[in-house]
Amino acid sequence: MGRAEERTNYILDRLAREGEVSVAQLASDLGVSPVTVRASLKSLDEQGYLVRVPDDRDARGILFKLTPQGMLCVQDVADDLYAVLVSMFGEAVEERAVQRALKHLLELEDAALDELGELSW
Numbered sequence: 001m002g003r004a005e006e007r008t009n010y011i012l013d014r015l016a017r018e019g020e021v022s023v024a025q026l027a028s029d030l031g032v033s034p035v036t037v038r039a040s041l042k043s044l045d046e047q048g049y050l051v052r053v054p055d056d057r058d059a060r061g062i063l064f065k066l067t068p069q070g071m072l073c074v075q076d077v078a079d080d081l082y083a084v085l086v087s088m089f090g091e092a093v094e095e096r097a098v099q100r101a102l103k104h105l106l107e108l109e110d111a112a113l114d115e116l117g118e119l120s121w
Contacts, residue, residue, distance in 0.1 A: 004040065007030055007032070007036070007037070007040045008040050008043065008044065009077070010026075010029075010030060011026060011037075011040055011041065011044065012044070012049070012066070012070065012073065012074050012077070013074070013108070014026065014029070015050065015064065015065065015066045015070065015074075016066060016071065016074045016108050016111050017107075017108065017111060019065060019111075020053060020055075020063040020064065020065045021063060021064060022055065022061060022062070022063050022064070023037050023038060023041065023062075023064075026041075041064055044070070047069075048067055048069045048070070049066060049067060049069055049070030049073055050064050050065060050066055050067060050070050051064070051065055051067055052064060052065075053065050074108060075108075075109060078105040078108055078109055081101075081105060082102065082105060085101065085102070
């Protein structure tokens with residue numbers, strides 16, 4: 001997995017967990033420039049996975065938030081990861097480390113479903 005793909009996955013995960021984030025927050029966390037983060041966000045925006053929203057705390061600020069399509073993408077990744085874990089560990093899926101990973105995936109799924117439930121269709 002390349003750095004750009006790792007950044008994209010981190011951004012999707014962060015948005016799924018926190019709802020909204022800024023370019024500055026992502027750049028700081030990833031240890032890259034805001035320009036690099038904007039390139040990743042542009043790609044996700046072009047795919048329909050996120051939208052820009054105003055920052056209530058800063059009238060000039062812009063935050064990014066997952067779209068329903070973005071939430072489904074996060075869910076698909078979680079489902080794929082679960083399938084990989086089961087194929088790797090088989091009967092050992094009960095191991096503690098795997099349980100923690102699955103718990104995290106379920107939390108992401110809950111956040112995604114909560115977010116979808118809040119949308120007015």
